[in-house]
Amino acid sequence: MKKRCILPILCLPFLCAACKSVPTPSSSEPPQAIEEELQEPTTLPPPEHKPVPLPEPPPEPPVDPDIWDVSDVDISAIDQSRKLISFTFDDAPARTIENILAVFAAFNENNPDCPASATLFCNGCLFDSSSVSTLHAACALGFELGNHTYAHFDLTTLSEPTLQAEIDKTDALLEQADGKPRHLFRAPYGRLNDLVRATVQTPILDWTIDTLDWTGVTADEIYQTVWSQKFSGAIVLMHDGHDQTVDALKRLLPDLKAEGYQVVSISKMAKAHGVTMRRGNVYIRARKKEIGN
Numbered sequence: 179m180k181k182r183c184i185l186p187i188l189c190l191p192f193l194c195a196a197c198k199s200v201p202t203p204s205s206s207e208p209p210q211a212i213e214e215e216l217q218e219p220t221t222l223p224p225p226e227h228k229p230v231p232l233p234e235p236p237p238e239p240p241v242d243p244d245i246w247d248v249s250d251v252d253i254s255a256i257d258q259s260r261k262l263i264s265f266t267f268d269d270a271p272a273r274t275i276e277n278i279l280a281v282f283a284a285f286n287e288n289n290p291d292c293p294a295s296a297t298l299f300c301n302g303c304l305f306d307s308s309s310v311s312t313l314h315a316a317c318a319l320g321f322e323l324g325n326h327t328y329a330h331f332d333l334t335t336l337s338e339p340t341l342q343a344e345i346d347k348t349d350a351l352l353e354q355a356d357g358k359p360r361h362l363f364r365a366p367y368g369r370l371n372d373l374v375r376a377t378v379q380t381p382i383l384d385w386t387i388d389t390l391d392w393t394g395v396t397a398d399e400i401y402q403t404v405w406s407q408k409f410s411g412a413i414v415l416m417h418d419g420h421d422q423t424v425d426a427l428k429r430l431l432p433d434l435k436a437e438g439y440q441v442v443s444i445s446k447m448a449k450a451h452g453v454t455m456r457r458g459n460v461y462i463r464a465r466k467k468e469i470g471n
């Protein structure tokens with residue numbers, strides 16, 4: 179009982195001290211300080227006036243070296259309402275390269291709303307003194323350069339060092355024309371094995387439509403092969419060095435445009451269709467994602 183009686187007495191000085199700290203009009207605190215404290219809930223600036231720290235920008239996603247970089251591929255001239263189809267020419271630069279480029283240049287001159295381009299898969303052993311300037315002109319026309327090895331061997335018969343040299347020597351030549359160290363890859367004869375897929379540092383391109391233009395078929399047969407098998411996302415295999423291919427092109431470019439198509443390089447088609455290509459993967463087409471790859 180004594181303890182109970184003592185507690186209020188012991189606490190009294192502290193209670194009194196606490197009471198003294200409560201501001202009153204007669205205290206030494208400035209009056210405006212009291213007012214601000216009491217009105218704090220209603221005198222706060224509106225929330226929108228509060229300085230809100232900007233959120234930290236999301237970190238840049240790491241660049242995946244396995245993904246084919248299309249950030250510098252210009253698709254501004256692609257009409258997104260059109261179906262897209264890729265023309266590819268293997269075994270370039272050969273006898274008809276200038277004629278192929280001339281057909282595309284003439285078409286683009288007359289069809290600025292639907293410029294056509296293609297991918298040239300080149301062999302280093304075919305280069306002569308004018309090849310770099312010719313391929314440089316092809317790039318200016320919107321073409322893309324691809325690697326078809328140096329000497330067109332069946333790659334499945336080669337050792338890793340020889341295979342690597344076949345790729346690297348041609349990349350170095352192509353870089354003189356387009357300034358790029360690496361290029362889309364197409365294997366001679368389409369022959370691949372695990373070693374080839376592991377050695378190639380870029381996507382590997384096969385094809386959808388084989389025109390068989392190197393076998394001596396006519397221009398009309400080349401035309402009909404493309405016409406009967408075409409779809410948006412298809413990749414057409416043709417070759418440099420055959421006059422009937424050039425003749426077929428003269429009909430295919432305008433007729434495909436009239437059918438709602440635009441002829442473009444593989445990287446342009448992949449970018450326009452939102453298709454991500456990866457190192458070592460083999461692609462036979464590049465359709466829109468909602469259709470499937």
Ligand SMILES: [Zn+2]
Nearest residue numbers: 268269366367
């Ligand atoms: Zn070839």
